[in-house]
Amino acid sequence: MVDFPGDIDYIPLVRKFFANLINAHDFSRRFAFRTEIIIDELCNNTIKFGKPRIGESIKLSCDIQNDQIVLDIFSPRSMGVDIIKLKKAVEEKSGQKVAYESELERGIHIIKILCDDIQVFDKDDICIRVIKKREQGEEFVSLS
Amino acid sequence: MSEALQVFHFKGNLNADRVHEIEESFAGALADNQNFIVAEMSEVDFISSPVLGELMGCKRRLTERGGNLYLVGLNTENRNKLRLMGAEKIFEFLPTIRSAVLKYRWENEDKGDEITVTIPPALNFVPEMRSLFSGVALQKGYSKRDAFRIETIIDELCNNAVEHGARTPPQPVQVVCRIFRFHLEFSIINRNAATGGDGVAEIQKRISGGAPFDLNERRGRGIELVKMLCAEFSVSSENDKTIVKVIKKKEV
Numbered sequence: 595m596v597d598f599p600g601d602i603d604y605i606p607l608v609r610k611f612f613a614n615l616i617n618a619h620d621f622s623r624r625f626a627f628r629t630e631i632i633i634d635e636l637c638n639n640t641i642k643f644g645k646p647r648i649g650e651s652i653k654l655s656c657d658i659q660n661d662q663i664v665l666d667i668f669s670p671r672s673m674g675v676d677i678i679k680l681k682k683a684v685e686e687k688s689g690q691k692v693a694y695e696s697e698l699e700r701g702i703h704i705i706k707i708l709c710d711d712i713q714v715f716d717k718d719d720i721c722i723r724v725i726k727k728r729e730q731g732e733e734f735v736s737l738s
Numbered sequence: 739m740s741e742a743l744q745v746f747h748f749k750g751n752l753n754a755d756r757v758h759e760i761e762e763s764f765a766g767a768l769a770d771n772q773n774f775i776v777a778e779m780s781e782v783d784f785i786s787s788p789v790l791g792e793l794m795g796c797k798r799r800l801t802e803r804g805g806n807l808y809l810v811g812l813n814t815e816n817r818n819k820l821r822l823m824g825a826e827k828i829f830e831f832l833p834t835i836r837s838a839v840l841k842y843r844w845e846n847e848d849k850g851d852e853i854t855v856t857i858p859p860a861l862n863f864v865p866e867m868r869s870l871f872s873g874v875a876l877q878k879g880y881s882k883r884d885a886f887r888i889e890t891i892i893d894e895l896c897n898n899a900v901e902h903g904a905r906t907p908p909q910p911v912q913v914v915c916r917i918f919r920f921h922l923e924f925s926i927i928n929r930n931a932a933t934g935g936d937g938v939a940e941i942q943k944r945i946s947g948g949a950p951f952d953l954n955e956r957r958g959r960g961i962e963l964v965k966m967l968c969a970e971f972s973v974s975s976e977n978d979k980t981i982v983k984v985i986k987k988k989e990v
Contacts, residue, residue, distance in 0.1 A: 596870075597854040601840050602833065603877060604853070611855075611870040618862055648839060651852070 595655040600646030602638065609633040612656050612665075619658045625729055628708045629663065632724055635701045636667045643676070644669040644720075653719075662710070662727040668719040681714050684722075743842055744772040745835060749781040752789040760789060764796040773805025774846075776838045780811030785820065794828055806845070808838040844878075850918040851878075856910045857896075859903045859928070868892040871915055871924075878917055884989050887967045888922065894960040895926045895982055902980075903928035919988070921969070926982045938975040945971050 596611065598604045609630045617626040633654065640652050646669070653668040683702040705712055711725040744767050752760070767775055777793065779785075797807040809829045812820065817831055832838050843849060853874060857863040871892050872885040880888075892913065899911040909929035916923040944961055965971055970985035 595854075595856040597852075599840075599851045599853070601851070602837065603840075604851075604874070607870055607873045607877060610873070611866050614866045614869070615863065618866065648836075648843065649849075 595653060597651050597653045600641050600644070600650050600652050602641055605634060605637045605641075608637065608654060612654075615656070616658060616663060621658075621663070621728065625726070629665075629726060632665065632705050632708050632726065635705050636665065636722060636724065639701045640667055640669050643680075646670070660728075662725055665724040665726070666721050667724075668721050670719055677714070677716055677720060680720075680722075681716075684712055684714050742772075742846070743774045743776055743839060744770075745776040745778055747778045747781070751784040751786075752782055753784070753786050754788040757788045757792050760792050764792075764799075768799060768803075773800055773803050774808075774842055775800060775805070776808045776810050776835055778810050778835060779816065780813070782812070782816060785816055787823070790820070790823065790825060794825075797828060806842070808832050808841060810835055810838050844919065848919050850916045853915045853917070854912065855915075856912045859900045859905070859908050859911055861897065861900055864893060864896045864900065867896055867913065871913070874915065874917060875922065879919075880922075880988055884986070888986060891924065891964055891967050891984055891986065894964050895924070895984065898960055899926050899928040899980075899982070902930055904930045904978075920990075921985055921987045924982075924984045924986070926984075928980055929978050930980060938973055938980060941973045945973060 596608055598608055612633055613626040613630040616629055617623060621629075637652065637654065640646075644652075646652065650670060653666075655666045655668075657664040657666075680702075683699045686699075686702075702712070705724060709724045709726045711723075713723045715721040715723065746763055746767075748760075764775065775796070793807065793809070800807050807829070809820075810832045811834065812831055820826065820829070820831070830841070832841060844851075853871075855867060855870065857867060868889040872889040875885045875888050876882070896911060896913065903909050903911060912925075912927040914925040914927070941961065945965060961971075964984065967986070968984045969987045970983070973980065973982045975981070
């Protein structure tokens, strides 16, 4: 779990941290790279659309399992996340013709292409959960 | 948004005939003792060289008064043109007003940023942890030498936290980093009821120089290494938590 300020300057460091960790846990370079893109989208959207107040932080956790990873990004309720719009963008089926009017919809669409499942939880904090399963038939190549 | 910052939104073509208008805006801000100005340029199509000259003059006047001028939201074309003219040596190009506010706070309020990382007690997480924090230091203007020293400190303390933390059930290791302009504070927290107050007191005695260090000893070299690399170093216990605190000053 990484808890970092809502400042875009930290995103490259955070996404690289998780990508390297995933790669070090025998996931392929391709898998790690795709996860990095997902993390980048999630964090940028949280800062852009969540509008965290100065000093508010963003929490990102990554559960690395044998056959999949589970990413959870939490935005405090005090942030101005439009939960209805977010849920609508997430629930839109991939085959459905969507206008992708907004950056949020485009960002969610990119994540949907790269992951196996995406869900929104609306409890204490707002949480977006992304599940990405291990890709079959890919050799593990270290990033380092 | 900080009250100390005044934002000017510019639109359209900033041709030579708009120099006077821009000059008057800046002069008004200076007369009101506003020393930090944000020029928001996301709707600007063109910046002429007389306008760039006016922006440079304003930046100089503000710098003389201890202030700054931030250029925000430039489109790719304008940014490239300004770079070709060497303006990036004078101005910092920031993507959003929010970035300018954060920049202002970082440079003037020194409240610091906090990053917390929690990892499972496994040694293979440590290399990425130390790279993350050295990256944070570099990002915030610390030198490569500082970053390398920070990496060494984190490596040493996290390896110890993993090694001495409770195994059954496995307890996470947490690193809290507060980074300021001229120093960093790290707290490395693990859980192990077995370490207890006596163990912590023994380590603290060694840190404060109360117990002499024998170079031939296999244990305790890490403590000496961290002591050499940081300004302050202490260890304490709280319930079943062991908390190691380190302060590393920026080398200038």
